[in-house]
Amino acid sequence: MGFLPITNREMKELGWERPDFVYVIGDAYVDHSSFGPAIISRVLEVHGFKIAIISQPDWTDDESITEFGEPRLGFLVSAGNMDSMVNHYTVNKKRRHEDAYTPGGVSGKRPDYATIVYCNLIKRKYKKKPILIGGIEASLRRLAHYDYWSDKIKRSILMDSGADILMYGMGELAVVEIAEALESGMDVSDITFVRGTVYKTREIDNVCEGILLPEYDELMKDRINYAKSFYIQYQNTDFHLAKPLIEKYGEKRYIVQNPPQRPLTMQEMDDIYELPYMNTFHPSYKKYGGVPAIKEIKFSLTSNRGCFGGCSFCALTFHQGRVVQVRSHESLIKEAKKMTEEPEFKGYIHDVGGPTANFRRPACDKQLTKGVCKNRQCLFPTPCKNLVADHSDYIALLRKLRALPKVKKVFVRSGVRFDYVIADKKTDFLKELCKYHVSGQLRVAPEHISDRVLKYMGKPGYPIYRQFCDRFDKLNRELKLNQYMLPYLMSSHPGSHIEDAIRLAEYIRDLGYMPEQVQDFYPTPSTLSTVMYCTGVDPRTMEKVYVPKTSHEKAVQRALIQYRKPENYELVKEALLKSGRTDLIGFDRKKCLIPPRKIEHTKRRHIDGKRKIK
8 A cells, every 4th residue: 555646657557547536635645544635535544445646736737737638537635734824824814824734834836715716727627527625615615604814804715616525524424425426426515414524505495494694784784693603513423413504695605514423432533544555745845854744643643523612712512512422442552553653753752732732532421422512611611510520541551551562652732621631520630640641841821811811711710720730739749859830821712801911921021931832813714713703792692892903903912921031022012001010111020020121131242252231
């Protein structure tokens, strides 16, 4: 078993006349289970379909899509592992200079709104061939959505791409069902019954129990209607409870979203991750230095998918869902053993996790038969009384992995949900984590310390985080380990006033730690927080939310988190003066953030081996 063909010559060497599907992707071709196109193509392959890959075609040249000619059944299209706009632009809408998913890390190898551009490219050459779109970009733009980069509410990506079917979420089950329907001779326009898909239609009489969302024209007239529409979508993301959603465009055009696919069983998860991946990039990329993104995941294990954490700024509820699905210990150990045989393996498994590392089961047993609760979260504002907080399975897995020959250390780097740790009545997990699985620093994500902001973030209150910090510090003292926590902090989230940003700066002052990187809130498609940013209301309650929107205020809030940087002095001083917090301006470093005047750093240089003052 080798790589799937990326050129006509490679296809001919396999003895194929033409592929069943041509898969057009915005990333380099990396045959690893952390890359969505690799999973989808291998799943189709094991079901008997021939898949050829066109990676990062030249969208200015129609011929770039013709490498394999016309496929027998259709085209698959994905922008890649990231939304193409997030891949291209920072939160300040500045162009990024590197692309980790491109050979050599070169930027500019895919277009903006890549899914739409690729589909239109295909349509110009193969007008009648079915096009199936998927991946994170299509999944989170499946219905009308707010687009931060244009500051507009855009139509469903199905409308602008011209594709026939959109697969949302993790598409393994949906893509096989669609492929088999096409194989049977069914016209793509008749494939309207597959869960986890979205399709276009002019008739909705046959949509059973469908919920009519506000029409697109209504969203354009008043963004409050978008908040209402989004919350209906948010309440219909569960396999057991979701209804079909219908969105009208113009006189008689509709987008219909079918309910999501069911969660995968453990056996299905094992089967998918044990497919014959090559676990690296296509060899043709070696001359460019490879694909940078593989470095982070080559020696990591995907233990789970799905997340019941419910952070407002995260799109996982819309993409992978809230029901946690896991792989078996046996499957993970098998992959780890294979990993240890790699020539580049140095004895370190870099991560064992997923969206949240320490989730190894659904939040409660009820979710498997009755679905997730529509109107409450599992952990927020406080853990549900039905929550089963139990790390015993994860502990057992980590123990087995670190006992493997050739394994020196097993790290947990994808982050732990600290309120879930606190909810677990047993305390052995945190001790094992500190003793065996932390590489000097533990990544945690309090995001903020103001309860007002945390409420909109869907994160636990600061006292819970403080309790976790105290436990972590106490355990490290007992174990005589010099380890510390690396908190992820976010500025300018909806609900964050300047006063909240100042409180966060005071926390950082007391922490004695100055974060090197700060995440400005980034309004990406299909999150609760993005809807707050777009509409100024919380879609769950329709209450007004303060939103820091101007580039200046966002810069001020960011500067406060990094108040010690000399270049941030004027912004920090401005914020403190306007807020009446002159008590934080002074020379007492234990109390104040900045001195009364900007102090230039002394410049030194060496001349003739002696240090001189310039």
